[in-house]
Amino acid sequence: MGSNDNPDFTKGFPVDDLQNGRMIQGKVGDDDVILARHADEFFAVGAGCTHYHAPLAEGLLVGDELRCPLHHACFSLRTGMARCAPAFDAIARWRVEQIGDRVFVREKLPALAQYPEANTKQPARPPSSVVIVGGGAAGLAASAQRL
Numbered sequence: 001m002g003s004n005d006n007p008d009f010t011k012g013f014p015v016d017d018l019q020n021g022r023m024i025q026g027k028v029g030d031d032d033v034i035l036a037r038h039a040d041e042f043f044a045v046g047a048g049c050t051h052y053h054a055p056l057a058e059g060l061l062v063g064d065e066l067r068c069p070l071h072h073a074c075f076s077l078r079t080g081m082a083r084c085a086p087a088f089d090a091i092a093r094w095r096v097e098q099i100g101d102r103v104f105v106r107e108k109l110p111a112l113a114q115y116p117e118a119n120t121k122q123p124a125r126p127p128s129s130v131v132i133v134g135g136g137a138a139g140l141a142a143s144a145q146r147l
């Protein structure tokens with residue numbers, strides 16, 4: 001097992017070494033992964049922001065949300081989905097197993113659809129066209145919502 005500075009989560013991480021509201025970066029194979037604890041649940045997600053790849057371990061853990069240190073995108077620990085811009089793509093997730101006093105991270109989970117509600121809820125009369133003014137982050141976010 002690696003040191004606590006870069007632990008190999010496939011070999012287990014001591015439950016007592018990660019308190020609620022804390023996170024630690026480690027490895028699962030070649031992937032950099034964050035192990036986070038919230039309300040006595042453990043989550044394992046990708047360590048790089050999907051916007052400009054900032055190290056999420058240097059960000060904030062607020063409830064079940066991970067916030068990027070650079071431009072403050074927010075990601076759900078449960079789903080990996082981006083909850084706030086400027087990131088649009090989800091971060092990867094891994095299955096977490098607690099066995100005795102250790103937490104193991106081994107299996108990468110399939111990605112979820114990024115905007116499941118936007119993809120399934122259609123307005124009664126969808127607009128025939130939409131004009132988005134501006135090509136910045138807000139314009140990109142509006143187009144990603146599939147109005």
Ligand code: FES
Pocket residue numbers: 049050051052053054068069070071072073085086087
């Ligand atoms: S790098 Fe994370 S929000 Fe920009």
